[in-house]
Amino acid sequence: MNKSNMRVLTVIIIMFFFVLQVYAAELTPAKGDIFPDITLSKTEKASEKEYLGLSGKGPFRISQIKAELLILEIFSMYCPYCQKEAPIVNELYQIINKREDLRNKIRIIGVGAGNNPFEVDVFRNQYNIQFPLFSDESYSVHKSVGEVRTPHFFVIKKTGDKKNTIIYSKVGSIQDPKQFLDMILEESGMK
Amino acid sequence: MFSKKHFYFYILAGILVLLYSSTIAYGASEQFKGKIYNTGILKPVDSKTKLKVGMKAPDFTLPSVSGEKVSLSKFLGKKNVVISFVPAAWTPVCSDQWPGYNIAKSLFEKNAAVLIGITVDNIPTLFAWTKEMGELWFPVLSDFYPHGLVAKKYGVLRSSGTAERALFVIDKKGIIRYIDVHDINSRPGLETLVKELEKLEK
Numbered sequence: 001m002n003k004s005n006m007r008v009l010t011v012i013i014i015m016f017f018f019v020l021q022v023y024a025a026e027l028t029p030a031k032g033d034i035f036p037d038i039t040l041s042k043t044e045k046a047s048e049k050e051y052l053g054l055s056g057k058g059p060f061r062i063s064q065i066k067a068e069l070l071i072l073e074i075f076s077m078y079c080p081y082c083q084k085e086a087p088i089v090n091e092l093y094q095i096i097n098k099r100e101d102l103r104n105k106i107r108i109i110g111v112g113a114g115n116n117p118f119e120v121d122v123f124r125n126q127y128n129i130q131f132p133l134f135s136d137e138s139y140s141v142h143k144s145v146g147e148v149r150t151p152h153f154f155v156i157k158k159t160g161d162k163k164n165t166i167i168y169s170k171v172g173s174i175q176d177p178k179q180f181l182d183m184i185l186e187e188s189g190m191k
Numbered sequence: 192m193f194s195k196k197h198f199y200f201y202i203l204a205g206i207l208v209l210l211y212s213s214t215i216a217y218g219a220s221e222q223f224k225g226k227i228y229n230t231g232i233l234k235p236v237d238s239k240t241k242l243k244v245g246m247k248a249p250d251f252t253l254p255s256v257s258g259e260k261v262s263l264s265k266f267l268g269k270k271n272v273v274i275s276f277v278p279a280a281w282t283p284v285c286s287d288q289w290p291g292y293n294i295a296k297s298l299f300e301k302n303a304a305v306l307i308g309i310t311v312d313n314i315p316t317l318f319a320w321t322k323e324m325g326e327l328w329f330p331v332l333s334d335f336y337p338h339g340l341v342a343k344k345y346g347v348l349r350s351s352g353t354a355e356r357a358l359f360v361i362d363k364k365g366i367i368r369y370i371d372v373h374d375i376n377s378r379p380g381l382e383t384l385v386k387e388l389e390k391l392e393k
Binding site for chain 2 (some may be wrong): 070078079084116122125126152163172
């Protein structure tokens with residue numbers, strides 16, 4: 001192989017890695033985007049299936065969940081910030097549960113990035129979490145939402161003209177759960 | 192086809208892309224954002240321990256972040272002990288490993304086990320680092336001076352002067368029952384450790 005052919009080959013190899021990189025690091029879906037219809041690990045718990053309006057055996061897709069608004073948290077059992085956030089999200093769940101007008105319209109789920117079912121259980125038991133948590137041991141969900149830092153919250157509007165539109169996508173704490181709820185109700189036009 | 196100038200441009204672009212990709216951390220916690228030193232990928236294991244399952248665990252006394260000195264021998268006949276060596280404060284993986292153990296206290300208690308965390312950092316560094324994790328329920332010991340003495344005793348001191356990411360499970364009689372000198376770049380699964388604890392006498 002002569003010198004110029006070598007150069008062309010090197011450039012092609014580098015370009016190949018470049019393209020690979022673009023595919024590997026998918027962008028984090030932002031407000032206004034359509035949320036990717038990701039697949040969740042299966043849930044055996046009847047109460048969780050009922051909460052999410054699912055029937056049959058999993059795995060399930062996000063689009064199968066029956067709700068007007070879906071709050072999705074990407075967390076990790078090992079992440080101290082997610083640990084601090086757990087009681088705040090529990091409070092949000094309780095506030096929604098007490099509101100008769102919202103109880104059946106808003107759903108919360110958590111996806112444990114890189115956590116196996118055992119690790120997800122540790123997190124659930126430690127904070128007595130009542131809403132469904134899913135394991136994402138292979139990071140497949142985490143990858144499809146752009147490898148976000150944890151915790152990352154998405155709020156997805158599942159009804160209307162543009163189904164599954166994201167109305168909130170941010171890393172970090174939701175701060176005050178009451179104000180957060182007000183804000184997403186306003187954004188979604190449910191208020 | 193390509194001039195020399197173009198050629199170097201593409202090489203440079205390629206290097207930049209590769210550098211960028213190395214900054215993406217898997218499941219990184221927002222808490223430590225910008226505070227974690229990126230070590231890159233390290234040699235998985237860089238030491239060879241002479242300790243084996245069934246041997247008596249070497250005793251040690253080290254200062255802890257909370258001020259008191261902790262000796263392994265004080266648990267003799269009372270508790271099973273898990274020693275978790277991690278390489279260094281403010282590095283990836285370790286900054287997630289202990290917070291995970293921190294919410295698994297009941298799993299240790301159920302098996303009459305205590306956890307001891309050890310690094311080769313000095314106390315002020317460990318103080319600042321563990322503070323980022325929230326309140327830890329287990330003692331964190333500093334194997335700083337003479338440097339890495341305990342890590343060396345356990346055969347887990349790397350040539351760079353940091354410790355391996357290693358777990359030793361020691362039963363109430365002071366006998367080593369499990370050793371995991373883990374790949375420094377990845378986190379040992381909590382589930383495996385808990386299964387080992389369940390095998391011990393309570």
